[in-house]
Amino acid sequence: MTISRKCVPFTPFDRELSKSTIAIVTAGGVHLKDQEAFNIADELGDLTYREIPPDVDSSQLMVTHHHYDHSDADEDINVVFPIDVLRDLESEGFIGGVAKKHIGYMGYTMQLKAMYEGTAHEIANEIDRGSRADAVVLTGG
Amino acid sequence: MKGIPTVLITVSPEVSAQMRPPRALYPKGFKIGNSLGRPGMRDLQKKVLCDALNLMTQNTRPGEVVTIEYPEYGEQYEPPHVKTLR
Numbered sequence: 001m002t003i004s005r006k007c008v009p010f011t012p013f014d015r016e017l018s019k020s021t022i023a024i025v026t027a028g029g030v031h032l033k034d035q036e037a038f039n040i041a042d043e044l045g046d047l048t049y050r051e052i053p054p055d056v057d058s059s060q061l062m063v064t065h066h067h068y069d070h071s072d073a074d075e076d077i078n079v080v081f082p083i084d085v086l087r088d089l090e091s092e093g094f095i096g097g098v099a100k101k102h103i104g105y106m107g108y109t110m111q112l113k114a115m116y117e118g119t120a121h122e123i124a125n126e127i128d129r130g131s132r133a134d135a136v137v138l139t140g141g
Numbered sequence: 142m143k144g145i146p147t148v149l150i151t152v153s154p155e156v157s158a159q160m161r162p163p164r165a166l167y168p169k170g171f172k173i174g175n176s177l178g179r180p181g182m183r184d185l186q187k188k189v190l191c192d193a194l195n196l197m198t199q200n201t202r203p204g205e206v207v208t209i210e211y212p213e214y215g216e217q218y219e220p221p222h223v224k225t226l227r
Contacts, residue, residue, distance in 0.1 A: 008203035010163040011144030017194055025147075028176070068173045076180035085177065085186045094191060127145055135197055137190065138149040138162075139176045 023099035023133035027107025028080035029065025037064040045109030068141035101131035161204035170217025
């Protein structure tokens, strides 16, 4: 499937938030401490991504990214990956649930075509098939 | 693939607008690395996330970045601008 660069790939949202499951996809280089870190030594960027479970202890998350100051995220990961906030919104009934899978990747690459045609599709498939998300919140660094 | 509704929270609105995101929120003046606010500011983080999610149900214009101000964030920062080639 080829994505047009000329139109906005808008998908309507025809549900109620209070009955919807939400996933987070972040380009902020977030991953679990026991997952392989992103390869910041590669000047072309790292095209891989990490799956993050919904029940993750946010203190077990970290950032590997050398193109923004992530000292605030090191202190509180929710400033770029609001998983605790999302769980709060679920307990308050604002959203229906937290998706089964969330994604972190390093949003810096010199390999734009590979990111656009490869990694982006892989992440979309992970969310589409594996997370049961009705909608996705995207964050950068 | 039928598509997945998304909303972007960006602190680089000019840069993000070039990709014409379907829905996007710019919390005005937040610095890079503070997409949801500052560390420990859970009420602010929640407000930003709720505002982003609410864009899902509002009649936004695809490709447009919606700016919302959050005075409680404190000191404001200038976002990066797109460099044009001469």
